[in-house]
Amino acid sequence: MRLVLGMMKHETNTFSPLRTDWARFQDWGAFAGDEARKAFEKTAMPLGAYMKLARERGAEFTIPMAAEAMPSGPVERDAYERMAGAICEEVVKGCDGVLLDLHGAMVTVDHEDGEGELLARIREIAPDVPIAVTLDLHTNLTQRMIDNCTALIGYKTYPHVDMYEVAEQIGRVVLDSMEGKCRPVMAWRSLPLLSQTLKQGTDDEPMKSLIAMACAAEARPGILAASVFGGFPMADIRDAGTSVIVVADGDREKAGAACEEIGQAAWKARETFIYQHEPLEQAVARAKTLTNGPVLLLDHADNTGSGGTQDVMTVIAEVIRQGLEDVAVAAVWDPAAVQDMAKAGIGATVTIRLGGKTDMPSIGLKGEPLEITGKVKILTDGEWVVHGPMYTGVTVRMGPTAVLDTGKVQIVIVSRHHEPWDTGVFRSVGIEPEHKRYLVLKSRIHYRAGFAELGKATITCDGHGVTTSDNSILTFERLRRPIYPLDRMNDDTLLPSTAQQ
Template identity: 45%
Template sequence: MKVVVALVRHETNTFSPIPTQLASFCRGTQTDGPAYGQNAKQLCENTNSAAAAYLDLAESLDAEVEFAILANSVPSGTVQKAAFEHIADTVVAAVQKGCDAVLLDLHGAMVAEGYPDAEGELLRRIRAVAPAPVPVVVALDFHANFSDALIRHATIITGYCTYPHVDIYETGKRAMRTLKRILFEKLDTTIVWRRLPMLTHMLKQTPAGQPMKDIMDKAMKAEAEGVVLNASVFGGFPLADIPHVGLSVVIVAEKSRKTEAEQLLDELCNMAWSRRDDFVYEVEPLSASITKAKQLEHGPVILVDHGDNCGAGGVTDVMAVLEEVMKQGLTDVIAGPIWDPQAVDILIQAGVGATLTIDLGGKTDMPELGLKGQPLQITGTVINITDGNFQITGPMFTGMWLSLGRTVVLESNGVTIFISEKPQEPYDVGVFTHAGIDPFSKKYVLIKSRQHFRAGFEKDARHIVLIAGPGVCSSDYGIFPFRHLSRPIYPLDRDASPSHAEGTL
């Protein structure tokens, strides 16, 4: 038995000004770009990834593994066509050699030049060289967006049930349980699905709480009890200006139980639609949030700038929140990482112990939103320089190596600032502890994130304050110039209804 494995992940924010090149797909590879073959396999083994679950199954079956590519990028702007073509060609070439199953660890919200549904296009090409009955297995991020092409060319689809995503290995394992039954019991399966016209807010999506919790719980219960083979609810990624955005439900079932699967699909979609108002996040002014934080007596207080989060395609150099923190006189603060390669270079040349004034951040304009980069002038002392490399020890992507690039720690009037060559959402405390600094020794921890920070920071936080800073990850959907969404869609269009849904109706 032979399987082809590939990990290709990118969440595309089409409003982000940061182009996604082939070299961008370097997260977890310890190289300048993707990893291939045995190197990719070794990097994925024993990590919290769906690919690791695939590898474990292959080992248990004594199956031959061809690991085509490990291409994982920090979320950013549209993927360049050349990068997509290289990645797709690499996967297709591996499949074309012949295999008994194709096992894909994908994101589900990648947009490439010319391909608004990049994963759907990848699966179409795979099917052209590996037609049914070869199983094509796909594990997807909770924020996947669905088109008919992605569904039509897959045999099995499973999605993360958590946000922060701490069940990625388990997602692959769920897919593998179904694959084993298809291979050894010769099950005949089908997929039923629906995408609702709901542009949900990412701060309201998490299955850890309502309105999503009991929708996800119901899906997981149906899967656990064997009513269906797999049941997944996807919050969708709303910051993509493409036609197939929205909350989706995808169910894999035995064909003989298709009616039960369709009934479950209806129930889950009806629950989600009836709570559509609860998936809307109301934005609070930035200054008011900082004022509230200042009044809190005990820390650690986690200050979460969710408007400039590179985990959703933000540029990670918008300085508005840090500027307000300093303006209001908060001290005993640790902040970062802030993406500014130019500042890193200047500070490294100055060296540890040097005190100097720099223009920090604000190097990136965001023309889609009409925002200009505005640097913040900072005077501080360099207290550490690191290579930025660390291994994740927390529950999200456990075991993976990450790199911030060269990183400088700057001390400025009671604020310790981490400045890095590469953007990285801080979902693991390693972004700070690799430099020998315990973030929880500070009263305030200012990070650019949305939900993933909870994986590494929530359990040690006394308070959490969400801050609506400006940027291409804003929760104010009214500022985005959407042109390609399928309309009507809620809440942009109050007249949207379930009749505007797509999929199995």
């Protein structure tokens, strides 16, 4: 048996001004062949699970591409063709199966559905080859994805700490189908619901109950996999939104019934998928009254893990204005500031214009730096290994990194975008987060992987940025309509319209 394994992952924020060229994938990690094997074999990533399955079956395998970039704007043509081309060229050589780790919300300059385009190309090359696909919980699922794979599955956790397990599950389904042990068929439902990622945490309602329904469905005889996709609402494409998919063993009716049950429950809970705002000044003032730390302050509108520029200073400026003390911030993206601090040297006192280097024309905002004075506390190369439950074993490369200490606030400043989902973002620069009174994190939900157990309280801070949870400042032009909450839809029961493979 010869298998082609591959990874091509990007969550595309079409409102983001950040370029997604090939260099951005190289910054986070782009590997092939033996380098890919070494990079992911001992990690809790889907490729690690796929390699394990291949070895269990005594199969040969190749990894022509394993690439991921931090969320940003549409993927440029050269980057996409490098990744998709490498995978397709390997399939051309001949294989018995393809196991892919994709995201599900990749938009390119040429294709609204980057994953569907890749799968269609593979199908054109090898019409009968079995294909397994692992997708992110924030997938914007499309008919093209369904039509061009054998079976797919999504993560059941946000933050995503089950990537290895779901890849192993769907990989086994497809490998078993190759041996005649099962016959995967799929039913799926796309809901007219643009749910917000800040309300998709799987420890919270309504996702907690919906995921429980998916798990209960999987426990029924004949159901091979069931997934609920919250969708990624920062993509202005036709198919953005919430969806459900069920994979059954040869029984489309059974798959459809389970899919409709979960889909109807998701639709009835639609109002709880929408974030309720609080004035920033009020949120920070409320945090100031809390004495038992660490208190987690989420700068969610500038979450680089959803395509934020990571250099908006609105929340940090308000924290400083209100005089909060013993604060650590992770992280501000400002390569120029890091260079200036490196020139000054550790121990030097500097005054810099921090952040605010990026304009955001999609929401009509200009970058606004914050003039700030502090001591250069530490300088590092920004490399460290994740030991927490999300991306376990993966090497993070934040690029040249510095810590600016104002006396009350310590700010981690990085040269490459990175969302703080692991305490290593602080520990790698000598900050012990558990001993801080406040932690300002440019994150939405992924912070929970590393910080949930540390935080004594969590407050969302409504700052500015292209990952805003305020739909009123976003302009959707391609999105299908009507869709909730952009359009008022009062009927609690959706008409059955489950699509099938």
